[in-house]
Amino acid sequence: MISVYEGNVMQNLSEAQLEFLKLEFGLTEKEISKLSLDEWHKIREKCADIEIEETYLDELDESLTEDDDEFYDCVHCTERGEIAASIVDLKYKQLFV
Numbered sequence: 578m579i580s581v582y583e584g585n586v587m588q589n590l591s592e593a594q595l596e597f598l599k600l601e602f603g604l605t606e607k608e609i610s611k612l613s614l615d616e617w618h619k620i621r622e623k624c625a626d627i628e629i630e631e632t633y634l635d636e637l638d639e640s641l642t643e644d645d646d647e648f649y650d651c652v653h654c655t656e657r658g659e660i661a662a663s664i665v666d667l668k669y670k671q672l673f674v
Contacts (some may be wrong), residue, residue: 589672597660601627609672617669624661631658 590598590609598604602620612620631653652660 590667591663593660594664597657597664601661603629612672618673621665621667624664627661628654628658628665631655646658 595606595609598609598620601624604620632652
């Protein structure tokens with residue numbers, strides 16, 4: 578976990594999350610530390626889109642529905658999608674401690 582200090586602002590993001598934000602959006606640590614709430618929401622929305630794009634199903638038993646626990650055993654996400662999902666889960670105020 579890397580902590581980036583910008584004035585009194587501290588952000589806690591993993592190295593994988595920082596690298597993802599750099600590769601996907603061209604954001605440096607300094608730029609991340611200055612994001613507004615609206616900018617962070619836009620990034621989270623883009624990450625949600627990536628998570629959806631990177632989620633796939635194995636062969637699915639067509640008799641299963643989303644109400645069946647076994648349905649979700651067939652759902653998988655790539656590493657890129659998992660990192661995007663971890664960013665989606667970060668609320669703005671969690672960035673700044």
